[in-house]
Every structure is written in structure tokens, then in C-alpha cells.
Amino acid sequence: MHSRYILVVILILSYSVGFSQRRSYKPPKKDFLGSFDDSQWWIGLHGGINVAKALPLKSYAIVEPITGGFVANKDYEGFRRIGVQAGARLDFNFHTNFSTSFQPTYTNMNYGYKVNYQWTGQDNNTLDLQYNHRLTLNYLEMPLMFRFDILRQQLKPYVQGGIGYGLLLKADKYIEIESRDAASGATNPIQNDSPIIGAKNLFINSQFMWYVGGGFSYDAGNLRLGAELNYKQGLNNITNRQNRYSDQRMIGMLDALDDMTLQNITMEFYCVFPMKFLQTSSFRRVKP
Amino acid sequence: MNKFWINILLLSSLLLYACDISKNKEVKPEEVFVKIYENNQFDRSFTPLDIKQTPDGGYLILGEYTGSAFSPYPAVYLMKTQADGRFEWEYLAQDNYVTPISELLPTADGSSYEFFCSAQTDSLKPVRLSAVQTPEQLAKYNIIRTLTANKLADGNYGFVAYSQNSQYTTVAKGNASGGVLNSKQYYNQDNTFIEERIDRHLRRIRTPLPMLMGSRGGNDLFFTAFRLSNITVMSDDLSANGSEPKGIINGNSYDAAISAMVNISGNTFAMARYNADGENVFITRAEVAPNGTYTNTSFKGNILPELSKFARVIIKKATIAQRNVLLYFTDTKNGQMVLFIYDETTGALIKTRYFGSSNTFQAGNLTLTLDGGLAVVGKTYVAGRFGRICLFKLTAKELEALVKP
Numbered sequence: 001m002h003s004r005y006i007l008v009v010i011l012i013l014s015y016s017v018g019f020s021q022r023r024s025y026k027p028p029k030k031d032f033l034g035s036f037d038d039s040q041w042w043i044g045l046h047g048g049i050n051v052a053k054a055l056p057l058k059s060y061a062i063v064e065p066i067t068g069g070f071v072a073n074k075d076y077e078g079f080r081r082i083g084v085q086a087g088a089r090l091d092f093n094f095h096t097n098f099s100t101s102f103q104p105t106y107t108n109m110n111y112g113y114k115v116n117y118q119w120t121g122q123d124n125n126t127l128d129l130q131y132n133h134r135l136t137l138n139y140l141e142m143p144l145m146f147r148f149d150i151l152r153q154q155l156k157p158y159v160q161g162g163i164g165y166g167l168l169l170k171a172d173k174y175i176e177i178e179s180r181d182a183a184s185g186a187t188n189p190i191q192n193d194s195p196i197i198g199a200k201n202l203f204i205n206s207q208f209m210w211y212v213g214g215g216f217s218y219d220a221g222n223l224r225l226g227a228e229l230n231y232k233q234g235l236n237n238i239t240n241r242q243n244r245y246s247d248q249r250m251i252g253m254l255d256a257l258d259d260m261t262l263q264n265i266t267m268e269f270y271c272v273f274p275m276k277f278l279q280t281s282s283f284r285r286v287k288p
Numbered sequence: 289m290n291k292f293w294i295n296i297l298l299l300s301s302l303l304l305y306a307c308d309i310s311k312n313k314e315v316k317p318e319e320v321f322v323k324i325y326e327n328n329q330f331d332r333s334f335t336p337l338d339i340k341q342t343p344d345g346g347y348l349i350l351g352e353y354t355g356s357a358f359s360p361y362p363a364v365y366l367m368k369t370q371a372d373g374r375f376e377w378e379y380l381a382q383d384n385y386v387t388p389i390s391e392l393l394p395t396a397d398g399s400s401y402e403f404f405c406s407a408q409t410d411s412l413k414p415v416r417l418s419a420v421q422t423p424e425q426l427a428k429y430n431i432i433r434t435l436t437a438n439k440l441a442d443g444n445y446g447f448v449a450y451s452q453n454s455q456y457t458t459v460a461k462g463n464a465s466g467g468v469l470n471s472k473q474y475y476n477q478d479n480t481f482i483e484e485r486i487d488r489h490l491r492r493i494r495t496p497l498p499m500l501m502g503s504r505g506g507n508d509l510f511f512t513a514f515r516l517s518n519i520t521v522m523s524d525d526l527s528a529n530g531s532e533p534k535g536i537i538n539g540n541s542y543d544a545a546i547s548a549m550v551n552i553s554g555n556t557f558a559m560a561r562y563n564a565d566g567e568n569v570f571i572t573r574a575e576v577a578p579n580g581t582y583t584n585t586s587f588k589g590n591i592l593p594e595l596s597k598f599a600r601v602i603i604k605k606a607t608i609a610q611r612n613v614l615l616y617f618t619d620t621k622n623g624q625m626v627l628f629i630y631d632e633t634t635g636a637l638i639k640t641r642y643f644g645s646s647n648t649f650q651a652g653n654l655t656l657t658l659d660g661g662l663a664v665v666g667k668t669y670v671a672g673r674f675g676r677i678c679l680f681k682l683t684a685k686e687l688e689a690l691v692k693p
Contacts, residue, residue, distance in 0.1 A: 063670075064323040066367070066375045072326075119674060121330020129671055165307075183330065194646075206307045241315045245322045245680075248624070252646020254324060254670070 041275035047086035048268025081110035139166035234261035317372035333675030336652035345371030361386035427466035436499035457513035566597025572635035623648035660684030
């Protein structure tokens with residue numbers, strides 16, 4: 001597993017070193033990317049926040065109703081819980097209005113669902129329990145975006161889309177149980193927390209996603225600042241089907257994960273620097 | 289530009305290496321599942337005692353439930369599930385049939401199952417019922433307050449009973465139609481403590497007494513009886529003369545006992561016992577001669593302090609991945625069910641597997657399944673308080689992994 005991360009780091013560094021060499025102006029030399037003047041590389045950092053939601057594909061349950069019982073369905077939350085993401089980005093502006101962007105990102109996503117249970121008995125004995133399940137997934141994402149600048153000016157609105165691969169680094173599960181326990185004499189809801197459960201085995205490592213979004217960039221001299229809003233949708237089931245019932249603590253908490261994909265809305269800011277200059281003495285950058 | 293393409297190649301290789309999506313194949317729902325059967329009623333508690341797989345791939349679970357209005361004893365409960373664990377039907381005895389006293393036994397033609405329970409309105413005499421949605425009474429036997437029953441190697445049925453205030457353990461053999469073929473009584477010399485213990489056993493107020501009944505070759509049976517204020521295991525031929533058993537394993541009080549015993553071959557048995565302090569000992573190979581006299585503590589084995597005190601232990605012989613093994617199934621002090629797998633030949637432990645966590649889980653029983661997997665039934669306390677039946681199904685692959693050293 002570590003070898004994968006090392007490979008990724010080497011790859012990113014090799015790109016960075018290869019394209020961060022400043023050079024003085026030379027006569028245009030055509031290659032498959034065009035001449036030197038036709039394109040610009042940008043490198044920088046980005047970060048922001050996101051909200052996530054799970055989209056269940058197929059439902060699974062541990063609690064099975066017998067005569068008189070009821071089905072306890074999972075009630076998935078909307079885009080409610082906030083996560084964060086940060087990473088590097090390497091943009092290649094290969095045409096006046098078109099760019100590609102590779103953005104290795106550490107993404108933290110949070111989402112959840114609720115399940116309600118109710119028991120009734122004689123002498124007004126009742127117990128209502130609400131299990132609030134919250135999942136935190138941390139991915140190393142490697143999206144490749146294609147961007148179109150709508151206007152060519154200092155403040156550029158743009159739209160973009162792309163595909164990406166995510167490698168799961170860490171997954172945790174939290175369960176908060178809210179009870180209305182009239183049988184024990186409670187008149188108000190009581191909240192209990194369970195320990196954090198390491199849940200990485202419950203998910204597979206890989207996730208492919210597609211992206212769509214847009215934003216604005218602002219050229220401040222040789223610095224480009226930007227803000228963008230993206231929607232991201234997983235393309236595959238992330239639940240590990242072989243391990244669905246492997247965690248005994250989850251069974252005690254009456255939970256088996258559904259097959260699911262993730263949906264995510266990200267809002268982020270970035271700052272990138274050009275890599276190609278026409279004159280290094282004046283830092284006059286190439287403007288394709 | 290060669291470097292560019294090399295990097296692209298490296299990146300692609302990395303993605304392919306990391307990608308486990310193609311391996312994440314759909315698992316058939318009947319291959320692996322966990323179910324907890326819930327009826328949302330506050331006042332009912334269910335305890336499973338045995339599980340068998342039916343020809344349609346589903347599971348038949350025999351158990352008992354408390355909270356019935358008609359009896360101080362737990363009433364008979366039967367449940368049938370589909371192959372993937374989904375609930376199919378249940379039977380809750382509403383009168384008379386209480387306290388199951390046997391496992392699910394195959395019928396004479398092997399097509400279905402039957403079991404024994406006690407007739408509450410008739411001195412707790414044993415009745416044999418068909419294990420179907422509406423059980424039919426197949427036979428009743430005139431043996432008062434029967435504590436256990438089992439099918440014997442010759443197709444007849446063996447019973448152990450203790451009539452109230454009689455001071456005698458009665459052991460009998462009956463035929464399929466309800467006739468008692470022969471019986472024998474063994475004197476206990478105690479009429480005080482044993483009555484309380486048996487009453488608590490029948491009402492499940494304390495851990496049930498470990499009542500055994502089985503064949504050990506020829507006409508000899510082995511069974512649990514009460515003698516000199518001890519829980520003993522006797523070996524005897526009921527047709528032989530005399531009031532003394534041929535062989536005996538003496539206990540040292542009503543608190544120490546042989547809790548499970550399965551014949552491996554000849555005089556070799558797999559056993560479990562608990563001491564007077566409730567701690568458990570597994571003896572995976574014990575030599576018990578039919579006419580020998582022993583005490584519980586004659587049999588040395590592995591002391592397992594993690595197990596529940598006075599634990600109910602299930603021992604089954606099995607062949608898994610061409611390996612003959614012994615399955616010891618019980619529960620732990622921290623509320624998990626646990627399966628110990630021992631090599632039948634050497635008696636060495638191969639692996640353990642735990643079931644359940646967070647809420648308490650108690651062992652019910654287990655059975656090998658038609659697909660080479662394992663089904664394990666137990667009792668769990670949902671939300672820490674509601675006694676419910678839970679069913680775990682392991683795949684053949686998971687089970688085979690458990691017998692590999």
C-alpha cells in the first residue's frame with residue numbers, strides 16, 4: 001500500500017521538476033504541444049470545503065421483521081455534513097480558451113443516515129431509538145479536468161468537467177444513539193455516543209468519479225487566483241461486498257452497509273503560478 | 289517527450305494496480321448474511337436452541353419464548369427462514385407445549401424434522417411434535433417431568449426424567465409410537481436442593497442444567513443423572529439387571545458438571561465441563577470406558593476463563609475441507625459467541641471465530657450448510673434489553689479458512 005503512495009509522490013515531483021524550469025526566450029520550436037509560445041503551464045495549491053451525500057444502489061439490513069415487526073429503513077441525509085479538501089494542481093493552458101488541470105487532492109468527506117426503531121409493551125412501556133450513523137471517508141483523489149474559459153479577460157469565468165480516480169486512505173464510522181426511553185423513566189431524549197469504529201475494511205480502495213463545475217479566475221500579474229464550485233459523482237459502488245458483515249461491532253449496532261456511490265459538492269479556492277516565461281529578467285510570462 | 293509518456297504509463301499502471309473495483313463482485317444473498325429477527329414487542333424474549341437447514345435451502349430454528357400469558361415455563365417457538373435469512377413463518381405455542389427438551393431430530397424417512405417438548409397440562413410428559421408451521425403431536429410418552437430427550441442409534445428415543453419429590457432419576461427408552469420399551473431408575477438420596485434446581489432449570493431462571501442423552505455403541509447409553517447430590521454422567525444398558533449403572537463420571541456438587549459430550553469413536557469422547565466456580569474446561573479427547581468410574585476432574589483439558597460461567601457448550605463433529613474437526617460453540621464473559629475449532633485426531637486447537645459485539649450475544653446452535661458454509665444461531669439483546677434470535681451465515685470459503693492452520 002505504501003508503495004502506491006510513494007509512486008504517486010514521485011510522479012507528482014517528476015512533473016513539477018520537469019515543468020518548473022525557467023528558461024529564457026528561444027525561437028519557437030514546434031513539438032506535439034505546439035510551439036513554446038502557444039501554451040502555458042501553471043502550478044499551485046488549492047483547498048476548500050465540501051458537502052457529501054450517499055446514493056444507495058441496493059439496500060441491506062440486519063434487522064429482519066417477523067410477525068408484528070416493521071422494516072427499519074435507512075434515511076440518508078442530504079448534503080449536510082461538511083468536509084475539507086486540499087492539494088496541488090497543475091494546469092496546462094494549451095489553447096487560448098482551453099486548459100487541462102491535474103489536481104491531486106486529499107479529500108475528507110462526511111455523510112450519514114438515520115435508522116429508527118420502536119418497541120412497545122404493556123403498562124405504557126415504550127422505547128424509541130434513533131441510530132445516527134456518520135461516516136468519514138478520506139481519499140487521495142486524482143482528477144483530470146478540462147476547462148473552457150468563457151471570456152478572455154483578466155477576470156475569467158469558466159466551466160469545466162472531468163474524470164478522476166480516488167484512492168481510499170482512511171474510513172471511520174461514528175454512531176450516536178438518541179433514545180426516548182419511557183420504560184426507564186426518561187421524559188426527554190437522551191443522547192449516547194458509541195466509540196469510533198475504523199471502517200476501512202468496509203469499503204473498497206478505488207473510486208472513479210466524474211466532475212462538472214465552473215468558477216472564476218483572476219490574473220494578478222504572474223499570479224492566478226481562482227474560485228470554483230464543482231459537483232462530483234461516483235461511478236462505482238464503494239462498499240466492499242465481501243466484508244459487509246465482517247465487522248462484529250457493526251452487527252451489534254444493527255447495521256450493514258448498503259451498496260452506494262458518493263455525491264459531493266466542493267467549493268474551493270486556488271492560487272497558481274506560471275512556469276513558462278518569455279524573459280526571465282522581467283518575468284514576462286507566456287500568454288497563449 | 290519520452291519522459292511524458294513514461295509518466296503516463298506509470299500513472300496508468302498505478303491506477304490499474306490500485307483498482308479493486310473489478311474484484312468487488314456481487315455476493316449471492318444466501319451465501320453470507322447476518323439477521324436479527326425483531327418483532328418490536330417489549331415483553332417477548334426469544335431463545336434459540338437448535339438450527340437445521342431444510343431441503344429448500346432455508347433454515348428451521350427451534351427455540352422458546354417467554355412472555356406468553358399461559359405458562360411459567362418458556363413456550364415452544366419455531367421459525368422458518370428463507371435461504372437468504374429472510375423470515376418465512378413462525379409458530380408460537382399458545383397453550384400446553386412448553387420447554388423444548390431436544391434438538392431438531394430428523395424424522396424416520398429423513399424428509400423433515402421433529403422435536404420434543406413438555407406437556408404443561410400433563411405433568412411435563414414429553415411429546416413429540418413435527419417441526420412445521422402448525423406442529424402435529426406425533427406421540428406422547430408416559431414419563432413424568434422429562435428433562436431431556438434424544439434420538440438413539442437404533443431409531444428409538446432416549447429420555448431422562450426426574451419425577452417431583454421422587455429422589456430418582458428415571459432413564460427410559462421409547463419407540464416412535466409413544467410406547468416405553470424399558471426404563472431404569474437411579475437413586476439420588478436428595479430431595480431438597482435438586483427440586484429447586486430442576487424447577488429453575490425448567491423455568492430458565494438460571495443457566496439450564498446440562499442434560500445429556502446419547503448412544504455409545506450396542507445397547508449402551510450415556511446420559512446425565514443425579515446421584516448423591518451430584519450431577520453425574522452415567523453409562524448403562526437399560527435392559528441390564530441391577531440398579532447401579534455400568535460406568536459413572538461423578539460430579540462434586542450440583543454446581544460442577546459435564547456440560548457437553550460427543551462420542552468420537554469407541555471409548556473416545558470430546559467433552560466440556562465446568563467446575564464448581566463455573567469456569568469451563570474443554571477436553572478434546574477423553575477416554576471413557578463403559579464400565580469405568582471417574583470424577584469430573586479426572587479429565588484434564590484446556591481451562592478457558594474467557595467463557596461465560598456455567599456455559600452452555602455445543603460440540604459437533606464435522607468434516608470441513610477434507611479435515612475432521614470438532615466444533616465447540618459457546619459464549620464468552622464479554623458477551624460474544626465463540627467457535628473453537630479443534631483437530632479431531634490430535635485434539636489441537638486450529639482456530640477461533642467470534643460472533644457479535646456491542647450487545648450481548650449468547651450461543652444457540654450451529655449447522656453445516658448445503659453450500660459448504662456454516663449457519664450459526666444465537667440470542668442477542670437488541671438495544672441491550674430485548675432477547676432476539678440472530679442468525680449468522682458464513683460462506684464455504686470463510687469456513688474453509690477456519691480449518692487451515
